[in-house]
Amino acid sequence: MIRRTRRQFLASAAAAGCAATFLPGCAQPHPPLSPTPSRRPRVAIIATVVRKYSHAQHFVDRFLEGYGWHGEHHHPPMDLVSMYVDQFPRNDLARERSARHHVPIYPTIAEALTLGGSKLAVDGVLIIGEHGNYPKNDKGQTLYPRYKFFKEVVAVFDSSGRSVPVFNDKHLSTDWDQCVEMVQDSRRLGFPFMAGSSLPVTWRLPALEFAPDTPLRESVCVCYGGIDSYDFHGIETAQCMSERRAGGEVGIKSVLSRRGPAVCDLLDQHPTTRRLVFAALSRSSTLAPTRPGYTGWMPDPDWLRQNSKGFVAYFIEHRDGFRTTVLLLNGLVFDFTYAGSIARPRQTASCQMYLPMPPGRTTLADFFNPLVNHVEQMILSGVAPYPIERTLLTSGMTLAAVESLHRGQAVETPQMAVTYNAPRHSTFWNA
Amino acid sequence: MAPPRNIAFILEEFGADTPAQHLLDRFLIGYPRDGEFHRPDDWQVHVWLALGVPDQELFRRTQDFPLERHQTVESAAAAADAIVFVPRQIAAPELLESVLQSAAKDSPVFAHGALAETAEEASRLAAQAAERNILLAAGTPLSVTWRLPEIAPPAAALTDAVIVAQGPFPLAELHALDGLLPLLERRTGGDRAVRRVQHFKGARLWGLVDGPRRRLLAAALSCSDSPQGDPVRDGRTQDLLGLNLLPKLAANPRAWQIDHADGLRSTIFVLDGVVADFNLAIKRTDGSLLYAQLFRPPPPQRHEFSRLAATIEQFFRERRPPWSPDRALLTSKLLGMFAAAQ
Numbered sequence: 087m088i089r090r091t092r093r094q095f096l097a098s099a100a101a102a103g104c105a106a107t108f109l110p111g112c113a114q115p116h117p118p119l120s121p122t123p124s125r126r127p128r129v130a131i132i133a134t135v136v137r138k139y140s141h142a143q144h145f146v147d148r149f150l151e152g153y154g155w156h157g158e159h160h161h162p163p164m165d166l167v168s169m170y171v172d173q174f175p176r177n178d179l180a181r182e183r184s185a186r187h188h189v190p191i192y193p194t195i196a197e198a199l200t201l202g203g204s205k206l207a208v209d210g211v212l213i214i215g216e217h218g219n220y221p222k223n224d225k226g227q228t229l230y231p232r233y234k235f236f237k238e239v240v241a242v243f244d245s246s247g248r249s250v251p252v253f254n255d256k257h258l259s260t261d262w263d264q265c266v267e268m269v270q271d272s273r274r275l276g277f278p279f280m281a282g283s284s285l286p287v288t289w290r291l292p293a294l295e296f297a298p299d300t301p302l303r304e305s306v307c308v309c310y311g312g313i314d315s316y317d318f319h320g321i322e323t324a325q326c327m328s329e330r331r332a333g334g335e336v337g338i339k340s341v342l343s344r345r346g347p348a349v350c351d352l353l354d355q356h357p358t359t360r361r362l363v364f365a366a367l368s369r370s371s372t373l374a375p376t377r378p379g380y381t382g383w384m385p386d387p388d389w390l391r392q393n394s395k396g397f398v399a400y401f402i403e404h405r406d407g408f409r410t411t412v413l414l415l416n417g418l419v420f421d422f423t424y425a426g427s428i429a430r431p432r433q434t435a436s437c438q439m440y441l442p443m444p445p446g447r448t449t450l451a452d453f454f455n456p457l458v459n460h461v462e463q464m465i466l467s468g469v470a471p472y473p474i475e476r477t478l479l480t481s482g483m484t485l486a487a488v489e490s491l492h493r494g495q496a497v498e499t500p501q502m503a504v505t506y507n508a509p510r511h512s513t514f515w516n517a
Numbered sequence: 518m519a520p521p522r523n524i525a526f527i528l529e530e531f532g533a534d535t536p537a538q539h540l541l542d543r544f545l546i547g548y549p550r551d552g553e554f555h556r557p558d559d560w561q562v563h564v565w566l567a568l569g570v571p572d573q574e575l576f577r578r579t580q581d582f583p584l585e586r587h588q589t590v591e592s593a594a595a596a597a598d599a600i601v602f603v604p605r606q607i608a609a610p611e612l613l614e615s616v617l618q619s620a621a622k623d624s625p626v627f628a629h630g631a632l633a634e635t636a637e638e639a640s641r642l643a644a645q646a647a648e649r650n651i652l653l654a655a656g657t658p659l660s661v662t663w664r665l666p667e668i669a670p671p672a673a674a675l676t677d678a679v680i681v682a683q684g685p686f687p688l689a690e691l692h693a694l695d696g697l698l699p700l701l702e703r704r705t706g707g708d709r710a711v712r713r714v715q716h717f718k719g720a721r722l723w724g725l726v727d728g729p730r731r732r733l734l735a736a737a738l739s740c741s742d743s744p745q746g747d748p749v750r751d752g753r754t755q756d757l758l759g760l761n762l763l764p765k766l767a768a769n770p771r772a773w774q775i776d777h778a779d780g781l782r783s784t785i786f787v788l789d790g791v792v793a794d795f796n797l798a799i800k801r802t803d804g805s806l807l808y809a810q811l812f813r814p815p816p817p818q819r820h821e822f823s824r825l826a827a828t829i830e831q832f833f834r835e836r837r838p839p840w841s842p843d844r845a846l847l848t849s850k851l852l853g854m855f856a857a858a859q
Contacts, residue, residue, distance in 0.1 A: 138752045151754045154739035157798065157808045159756040179751055291812070293667050368549035371814035379577050381534065381817035384547045384554050425552070436552040440665075440812075447815050448742035449749050449793070517666050 127164035127209035127465055130198045132235050134218035135173045136180035139444060141216040141255050142171075143179055144454040150187045153455045156517060162462050167208060170198035172231065173218045195238040206246035210465035211239050214255045223260070225492040227314040233259040233268065240271045249277035251468065253461045256283050257318050257481035262501060265481045269474055280461065280470040281477035285319045285422060285439050286326035287460060287514050288453040291369065294424075294437035295330075295512045301429040302331035304409045306362035308370070309422040311414055313398060313491060318484045320412040321400070323422050323439050325480050326472075328410055329508040335404075335475070337503035338483060342401045343490035349399040349413065350391040358427060359411050360387065362434065365425035369438040372420040393418055400487040405503060412487075456515040471513050475506035520834045521624070525563040525597030527590055527616050529605035531575045536629050536657075537603040538574065539822035540829070544601075545582045548823040557830055561585070565593035567605075594619035599833040603629040607691050608849070610638045617645050617653070625836055627829045628655040631691055631852060632845045639849030643842060654838045655845040658821035659695040659795065661828050664809040665740065670703040673801045678783040679733040680797040681741075686787075686859075687852050690773065693785040694848045696795055696811045702844065707779020709843075711851065716858040717772040722786075723764055725772055730784055733806065734758060736798035740810040743793035757791060766790045773855055 129149060133142035146169070147153075152161040169191045171180040184191045192198040201207040215232035222228050232254060243249040252272065258265040258281060272279035296302060305328040309320040329335045344352055353360040367373060367385055376393060377383045396416035403409060420443075425436040442448040460471045482502040490497040524544060528537040541564065547556035565587045566575050578584050587593035594600055594616055602616050610633040620626055626646065632639040632655045646653035678701060682693040717725055726734060735758050738744075746766050747755050757763060763770075768790040775783040795811040814820040828839045 143752055147752065147754045152756055153754045154741065156739075157736040157806050158739050159735060159759055160739075182751075289665055291663055364554065365552055368553050370549075371818060371820050373818060375817050379533075379574060380542060380546070381538065381819070382542065382546065382548070384556065434552060442742035444752070449744055450742050450752065450754055452742045515666075 128167040128207065129164050129210045129212065129465065130168045130170070130208040131166060131212045131214060132170045132195055132198060132239065133172065133180070133214045134216065134220070134230060135175060135178070136169075136171055136183065137175055137177045137217070138179060139451065140218070142214040144451050145212055145214050145255070145458060146180070146183055148454060148458040150183060150189070153458065154452065155455055155459060160459075162458070164210070164462065164465060168192055168198040168201055170195045175219070195235060196242050199239060199242045200246075206242050206248050206250065208250060210251045210253075210461070212253045212255070212461060213239065216256050225314075225488050227260040227488055229260060232256075233261070233264040236268050236271070240275065243275050243277065249275040251278040251280070251464045251470070253464065254279070254281040254477075256281070257484050258477060259481065260314070260485065262482055262485055265478055265485075269478050272474060278464050278468055278470040279474045280464050280472070281474060282480065283319050283322050284441070284453040284457045285323045286472070286476075287456040289440040289515050291438040291440050293514075293516045294435055295514070296327060296426070296435070298330055298508065298510045299332040300330055302328060302408070302426050303429050304358060304362060304411075304427040306359060306366050306411045306413070306425045307422065308363055308366040308413050308415055308419060310416050310419050314484060314488050317398070317400065317412065317414060317487065318480065319422060320414065321410075321480045321483045321487075323424050324410045324412060325476060325483070326514075327424055327426055328408065329476060329506070331408065333406060334505065334507040335479065336406045336505050337404065337479065338486070338499050339403045339405050340496050340498050341403075341483065341486040341490050342496040343487045344399050344401070345491065346397055347391060347394045349397040350387070350394050352399065352401060353390075354387070359409065362411070362425040362427055363390075363413060365434045365436045366423040367419070369423040369425075369436050370419045370421055371438065374418045376418075398491070400483070400490075402483055402487070410483075460513065472509050473506045475504050476508075479504040521598035522559065523561045523563060523597040524599045524601065524833065525565070525587075525593040527565050527593060527600060527602045527612070529567045529603065529609060529612065530570050531566050532571060533574065534816060534819070536822070539819055540601055540603060540629065540826060541578070543823060543826035544830075545578060545584060548826050549820065550823065550827045555827075563587055563593045563596045565590050590615050591619040595621070597621070598624050600624065600626045601629070601829060602626060607631050607688055607852075608633050610642060613642055614645065617642065617649065617651060620649070620651055623650045625652040625654075625833050625838075627832060628653070630657060631655055631848050633849045634687065634856065635853035636846065636850035637853075639846050643846060652832075652836060652838050653842065653845070654832060654840065655848070656825070656840070657692060657695045658825040659692045659811055660699050660840070661824040662821040663812040663824070665812050666809055668700070668807045668809045670700045671799065671801060671807060672703045672705060674706050675701065675704045675781050675799055676802050677730060677733055677800040678781065678797065679730055679737050679786065680784075680795065681734070681737050681786045681788055681792060682795050683787060683789045683793060686771070687855060689787045690785060690852060690855055691848065692795065693787070694851055697783060697785070697797055698844055698847065699840065700797070700799060700807075701781065701783070702841065704779075704781065707777075707781075710778040711775060711847070711854070712778045713776040714851065714854040714858050715774045716855070717774065718770065722770055722772045725774065725784065726758075726763060731758070733798040733800055734786065736806050736808040737796040738792065740796040740808055741792040741794050742810070745790055745792060763788065763791055773858070775851065
């Protein structure tokens with residue numbers, strides 16, 4: 087376990103302050119941490135709702151019951167000691183879990199983090215702000231309280247003079263300034279901050295990984311789902327591959343979103359991108375059998391256009407000219423596939439980011455296993471497994487794409503000049 | 518020798534989501550292979566379907582594709598220089614014998630499933646094929662599907678292997694053998710013969726679980742995404758083995774312990790009601806484990822058949838069997854020993 091003293095906390099907070107305000111691409115300072123192996127780390131989960139198959143249920147149960155990992159039923163070497171839960175629907179499971187595993191549910195986030203006392207009393211915090219009954223704005227974004235939860239966590243850190251690693255499930259916020267502020271807070275207080283979804287860390291079929299500095303020219307993700315929800319997963323699918331390109335990530339310049347047949351119009355103008363779309367589709371396990379009497383058929387551009395009514399696509403231009411395209415081919419696929427174009431030697435690489443998705447295909451959403459394991463490792467080591475800048479940028483891509491859909495035109499994103507380098511080692515599930 | 522151009526499908530049934538449909542369609546339409554959509558359009562496809570079975574789906578294909586339908590096995594087999602044989606059950610040795618009699622000399626023949634359900638019948642078929650220089654292979658998609666994680670057959674001495682399967686006898690056993698045997702074939706040292714097979718059920722079976730194989734069973738079950746019981750009810754990530762829930766969940770469980778002559782002991786657990794996927798674990802002599810789920814992609818496409826179609830196509834084009842003929846013989850022998858041990 088890693089814990090920081092009050093003196094260390096103040097030193098890193100001051101150092102972050104001297105480094106001025108948030109500058110995208112700044113290296114996140116590693117907090118000076120000291121090991122205290124005398125007791126098991128304690129973890130708090132801050133959740134919107136815990137019901138069957140909500141994201142919070144997946145996290146809570148993996149800490150309480152364990153999960154299959156590396157050839158055994160792994161029990162995290164830490165204890166879930168408190169929960170804050172925002173909503174309790176009729177199918178709530180939080181109270182049942184709380185009673186059966188003797189984990190108290192506190193009425194406030196501050197009490198969950200202090201275990202009812204006055205100072206921070208846990209060694210790691212998970213913010214799971216996905217699912218639950220929350221309003222949508224006029225762009226169709228669900229206003230989950232991730233930023234609000236995060237700021238309440240940071241307030242406890244501030245008042246306690248101590249911080250601990252934080253995980254935020256999915257994108258940071260529906261507001262860019264809030265996203266930036268969250269990253270700034272993690273730098274100001276020097277705590278490891280990890281965020282995002284399972285897509286970058288789940289199984290890949292085949293187990294494709296780009297070597298660092300691969301001369302990658304373009305990435306495509308083909309997936310499904312709604313805006314401000316599964317689109318984020320598709321963006322993360324592409325970005326966890328794109329960020330390994332030569333030169334690293336440098337941020338994005340603009341995003342253009344299209345719906346329906348207009349998606350095919352744009353693909354017609356970009357034959358290389360269209361070729362990558364079909365390479366990605368070749369990795370799908372769920373391609374719809376659109377011909378009566380057949381379980382499968384060979385897709386072609388005409389077939390794509392005939393079925394394009396529910397399509398949504400994001401065409402993202404990076405600051406170095408790199409292109410990312412994310413297509414939600416609703417009605418045609420129910421999985422996440424990737425294809426990338428490599429310059430030297432000229433080739434296409436592709437895979438499926440496999441999600442064993444319940445209840446249709448499995449009973450457990452085990453793509454949360456590697457994500458939870460990375461959270462555990464972060465709490466133990468004090469080091470986030472991949473840069474928070476990835477999620478800052480994928481949050482920004484999602485916001486800009488939704489904005490472009492809303493406006494019906496391309497959105498320039500000069501504020502999203504987020505630069506970072508991917509970790510050299512692989513972080514996806516492959517053992 | 519020129520690559521084959523005429524392929525015959527000898528089928529005992531043809532309907533939606535049958536192995537016959539999945540394999541024939543891939544040679545008519547194409548299938549995804551190595552990151553692209555592959556069209557094997559240089560084949561002329563012939564088909565024979567057993568008389569008296571529904572054929573409307575096959576008729577549709579004769580309308581949509583240049584598929585030549587034959588009235589007899591002999592006619593279809595004689596027209597082809599490569600043959601795919603798909604029985605309705607796991608094997609149909611008498612019909613396969615007719616196929617081998619009618620097939621062109623030197624041609625490759627792939628039988629879906631097992632050659633036969635006894636060692637004697639399988640040996641007879643293998644001898645018949647050898648007599649006519651026919652390259653004969655058999656198997657199911659379980660032998661070629663993706664493994665999660667992507668483990669390779671270990672080239673090391675092995676002490677134990679466990680696989681958890683589901684389904685009726687002997688289909689579950691065939692799938693288990695097809696999943697497991699490819700991973701055992703490259704092991705080092707010793708005699709590959711089978712010394713003994715034991716059948717377990719009831720309390721004796723749970724005794725197996727509590728023995729030295731518990732660690733392997735735990736490793737195999739750790740790869741499952743489909744535990745049954747409470748996880749179905751509320752999604753909890755329960756440790757079924759650690760909580761001793763297997764006896765409560767399993768419906769008519771059965772197990773087979775195979776003692777190989779080199780000391781390797783393989784155990785097949787058929788545990789309906791415990792998990793709904795196929796998972797295995799293998800122990801090397803140094804104590805280290807390999808473990809994986811045998812991935813079965815979802816219907817309707819079931820892309821494990823794309824992997825099998827690619828294997829068959831390569832077999833036919835290169836005229837080189839995808840695996841040793843000994844595997845098919847061993848599978849048939851073990852199926853016979855299972856039946857005798859019940």
